[in-house]
Amino acid sequence: MTENRTGTVRPLLEAERIDKSFPGVHALREVSMNLASGEVHALVGQNGAGKSTLVKCISGVHAPDSGRILLEGEEIGTYTPKHAYDLGIAVVHQRAQLLPWLSVAENVLLGQMPARKGVAIDRGRANELTAALLARFKLDIDPEAPVARLGTPERQQVAIAKALFRKAKLLILDEPTAALDAERSERLFALIEDLRREGVGVLYVSHHLEEVFRLADSITVLRDGLLVATQSTEGLDQNEVVTLMAGRRLEAVGGRNDSGVSAGNGKPEALVLEHVTTDVLHDVDLTVHEGEVVAITGVIGAGGHDIARILYGLDRSYTGRVLLGGSPYEPNTPRQSIKRGLFMVPEDATRDGLVPWLSVAGNITLVDLRTISRLGLLSLRREEAVARRFVDRLRITARSIATPVRNLSGGNQQKVLLAKALAAEAQVLVLEEPTQGVDVHAKAEIHLIVRELAGEGRAVLVISTDIRDLLLFVDRVVALRGGRVAGEFVARETTYAEVLDLTVGARGVQAS
Amino acid sequence: MSTGTHTETPGPTGVRLPARFRNVDPFSLWPIAVMVAIIVVTALRSSHYFTVFNFENILSQVAPLGIVTMGQAVLLISAGLDLSVGYNMAFASICTGLLIEHGQPLWLCIAAGVGGATLVGFVNGVIVAQNRAHPFIITLGTSILLFGLDTQLTGGAPVDDMKGLYTAFGGNLPRGFPFFGLPSLTIPLVIVVLFAFAFLRWTPLGRRAYAIGGNEEAAYLSGISVKRTKIYLYTLMGLVVGVAGLVLAGQINQASFNLAQNFELQSIACAVIGGTALFGGRGGALRSLQGVALWGVVQNAIVFAGLSSNYQQMALGAIIVVAVMVTRAQR
Numbered sequence: 001m002t003e004n005r006t007g008t009v010r011p012l013l014e015a016e017r018i019d020k021s022f023p024g025v026h027a028l029r030e031v032s033m034n035l036a037s038g039e040v041h042a043l044v045g046q047n048g049a050g051k052s053t054l055v056k057c058i059s060g061v062h063a064p065d066s067g068r069i070l071l072e073g074e075e076i077g078t079y080t081p082k083h084a085y086d087l088g089i090a091v092v093h094q095r096a097q098l099l100p101w102l103s104v105a106e107n108v109l110l111g112q113m114p115a116r117k118g119v120a121i122d123r124g125r126a127n128e129l130t131a132a133l134l135a136r137f138k139l140d141i142d143p144e145a146p147v148a149r150l151g152t153p154e155r156q157q158v159a160i161a162k163a164l165f166r167k168a169k170l171l172i173l174d175e176p177t178a179a180l181d182a183e184r185s186e187r188l189f190a191l192i193e194d195l196r197r198e199g200v201g202v203l204y205v206s207h208h209l210e211e212v213f214r215l216a217d218s219i220t221v222l223r224d225g226l227l228v229a230t231q232s233t234e235g236l237d238q239n240e241v242v243t244l245m246a247g248r249r250l251e252a253v254g255g256r257n258d259s260g261v262s263a264g265n266g267k268p269e270a271l272v273l274e275h276v277t278t279d280v281l282h283d284v285d286l287t288v289h290e291g292e293v294v295a296i297t298g299v300i301g302a303g304g305h306d307i308a309r310i311l312y313g314l315d316r317s318y319t320g321r322v323l324l325g326g327s328p329y330e331p332n333t334p335r336q337s338i339k340r341g342l343f344m345v346p347e348d349a350t351r352d353g354l355v356p357w358l359s360v361a362g363n364i365t366l367v368d369l370r371t372i373s374r375l376g377l378l379s380l381r382r383e384e385a386v387a388r389r390f391v392d393r394l395r396i397t398a399r400s401i402a403t404p405v406r407n408l409s410g411g412n413q414q415k416v417l418l419a420k421a422l423a424a425e426a427q428v429l430v431l432e433e434p435t436q437g438v439d440v441h442a443k444a445e446i447h448l449i450v451r452e453l454a455g456e457g458r459a460v461l462v463i464s465t466d467i468r469d470l471l472l473f474v475d476r477v478v479a480l481r482g483g484r485v486a487g488e489f490v491a492r493e494t495t496y497a498e499v500l501d502l503t504v505g506a507r508g509v510q511a512s
Numbered sequence: 513m514s515t516g517t518h519t520e521t522p523g524p525t526g527v528r529l530p531a532r533f534r535n536v537d538p539f540s541l542w543p544i545a546v547m548v549a550i551i552v553v554t555a556l557r558s559s560h561y562f563t564v565f566n567f568e569n570i571l572s573q574v575a576p577l578g579i580v581t582m583g584q585a586v587l588l589i590s591a592g593l594d595l596s597v598g599y600n601m602a603f604a605s606i607c608t609g610l611l612i613e614h615g616q617p618l619w620l621c622i623a624a625g626v627g628g629a630t631l632v633g634f635v636n637g638v639i640v641a642q643n644r645a646h647p648f649i650i651t652l653g654t655s656i657l658l659f660g661l662d663t664q665l666t667g668g669a670p671v672d673d674m675k676g677l678y679t680a681f682g683g684n685l686p687r688g689f690p691f692f693g694l695p696s697l698t699i700p701l702v703i704v705v706l707f708a709f710a711f712l713r714w715t716p717l718g719r720r721a722y723a724i725g726g727n728e729e730a731a732y733l734s735g736i737s738v739k740r741t742k743i744y745l746y747t748l749m750g751l752v753v754g755v756a757g758l759v760l761a762g763q764i765n766q767a768s769f770n771l772a773q774n775f776e777l778q779s780i781a782c783a784v785i786g787g788t789a790l791f792g793g794r795g796g797a798l799r800s801l802q803g804v805a806l807w808g809v810v811q812n813a814i815v816f817a818g819l820s821s822n823y824q825q826m827a828l829g830a831i832i833v834v835a836v837m838v839t840r841a842q843r
Binding site for chain 1: 713714715716719720722723726727729730731732733734735736737793794
């Protein structure tokens with residue numbers, strides 16, 4: 001049982017031994033936690049720890065495989081988002097889901113608009129109701145403004161107001177400050193304090209430990225789908241939580257450069273960024289040498305994703321210079337990047353990287369149809385040969401190479417993407433979140449494969465928010481904070497806590 | 513094979529399937545099964561039904577639709593579609609027909625008709641590729657524009673003598689081996705079907721159509737030039753539509769603005785009935801041909817059942833709905 005400042009006896013939410021598996025991943029292993037009305041409860045853990053799965057179970061998106069969830073002592077029998085919402089469980093996502101062409105009031109009161117004589121919508125009354133609600137939480141938003149015209153922070157507030165109008169008892173905030181600047185974050189914190197006073201239970205999912213320690217009464221730490229701790233924040237400190245999140249599970253792979261110098265491995269420079277600056281990035285310098293694996297890490301929005309986009313010709317609005325193999329590199333499209341020998345594996349493999357109904361072979365060879373063509377026609381025999389070579393090489397497990405990739409597990413899908421990079425004959429690989437959403441075993445395999453690829457002379461740039469994971473297989477780590485290079489480490493000589501501290505900890509706060 | 517965690521078990525080691533020959537899901541052959549059932553039932557009820565003449569009749573009725581459906585299937589696979597098909601076919605026939613009326617050589621007339629339709633396809637492709645608007649609305653616009661153009665060109669009155677085209681497609685092939693007296697438009701149908709089959713299976717462009725339709729973002733990130741691919745695909749569609757338009761005009765010996773009304777929706781329906789996904793990524797030439805065959809057999813069987821053409825519409829409508837439900841259930 002959790003303790004909390006209001007001292008409520010009966011927990012608002014009880015999750016009992018929640019277990020959930022997906023193909024290839026055991027996402028939650030008998031996780032239990034409680035949350036009381038008026039309590040702010042933080043849910044923390046690295047990417048892939050199971051936070052979002054737990055949130056999805058509570059909010060009715062997934063039904064748990066076993067275990068039960070109780071709200072005010074009543075078991076939730078049906079798991080649908082609507083049912084959860086009707087019971088008073090509301091989720092506010094990073095990108096608030098609203099109807100952009102309706103007004104703030106219409107969004108807040110959606111489906112419950114006041115009507116005159118039950119027919120005509122009473123717009124004036126709707127605006128009054130909304131204005132009153134917004135005023136109660138000191139939100140300065142015009143109820144008549146269309147949501148499309150609002151910025152991300154305001155949309156988030158509207159989404160919260162919408163939940164409150166429906167008398168949400170439990171509000172789940174998923175990375176709520178990811179898109180907010182310091183001032184807006186402060187306003188959100190004030191709002192959360194108000195919610196606490198109103199007796200709303202808040203489940204606060206965040207990477208930012210500082211915020212967590214400032215706001216939360218209690219904290220639940222997940223790691224690899226396991227509950228590591230669920231206790232009051234009093235008597236805990238940030239370092240302890242960092243240690244709890246980190247744990248230890250995989251062994252570091254061998255074959256990393258032992259020179260221990262942050263300047264690299266002494267080989268030629270494969271990729272160089274000089275003074276790269278955009279809206280997000282500030283004067284970023286970065287070098288990756290042949291045969292080297294370098295990681296860029298930082299919280300979501302710190303700039304890693306932006307660097308990947310620039311390198312793959314998806315964003316051209318930057319100043320500064322990029323060199324590939326020593327010569328200037330300004331790709332306009334992914335196609336040009338691939339021709340220059342750079343291949344990017346996107347962050348969300350299933351969404352952006354693979355064609356789900358196309359076979360494993362078809363996906364692998366898609367990057368270079370010319371190699372498998374003869375006289376302008378595809379040679380299915382060549383396709384099979386090429387695909388089989390990479391499937392064996394990367395140890396991809398599939399029923400056959402003709403299987404649609406959608407039937408593969410996350411780890412194997414990730415490997416198909418790496419196979420694409422090989423088929424493209426890329427010398428520089430940019431891998432976004434290469435181990436996200438895959439299980440421990442597949443992670444270890446991907447680590448090994450990446451090392452092998454680097455061992456053959458390729459330069460690999462890993463962009464990942466999973467510090468603990470990347471420390472196991474990269475040579476160097478570049479920490480980004482607020483679009484700036486906050487520090488650089490030799491992976492072997494640093495620790496998870498040291499890097500994490502630089503990306504989320506107190507030291508970097510003033511800098512941004 | 514490694515011991516990586518996975519949801520699939522490695523297949524028996526002896527079985528080595530060629531990459532593209534996926535196991536055909538027997539379930540996806542349901543249109544053939546339904547068709548056979550209808551043929552058996554109708555044949556039992558009517559002694560005139562199961563004759564060579566009747567099946568030739570069905571074939572000549574659906575051949576132009578079959579040709580267009582092949583093109584439509586390719587576009588659907590790429591998550592596109594073309595609603596200007598009907599009036600573009602008419603446009604092709606009118607270009608050709610007017611030149612025939614002016615006594616131009618037949619090759620020039622045909623080139624003008626096919627070329628005109630191909631140009632329309634190219635324009636569709638450029639607009640679809642450049643704008644992120646849905647091809648539905650763009651080709652609907654082209655369709656209405658072409659309707660006006662077709663009517664203007666003919667002054668509303670059809671061209672009634674297609675001369676050489678009628679000779680080519682109005683009759684039947686010689687009896688005996690190898691043509692067996694089939695309707696002569698079987699030849700263009702077979703050519704287009706084989707072409708579509710080969711295109712989807714063995715050409716890089718066909719493969720790109722699957723990739724774009726399956727996941728446009730992934731295709732782009734794989735270095736595929738999405739815009740150029742779309743332009744090629746719509747241009748090819750224009751070519752196929754041109755061929756279909758002339759074949760139909762030759763068959764009925766007429767070129768007019770209402771030559772091929774509803775062909776756009778019928779071709780989409782046939783492709784979807786056959787198992788081509790409405791929103792891209794999946795489908796094939798032979799599968800879509802199943803839909804055309806079922807379409808023709810149903811239309812014909814309703815006539816044999818002595819029912820009015822209103823029942824044809826009802827039956828065809830019902831088939832579309834069933835097709836969508838079957839495809840959904842398969843997922």
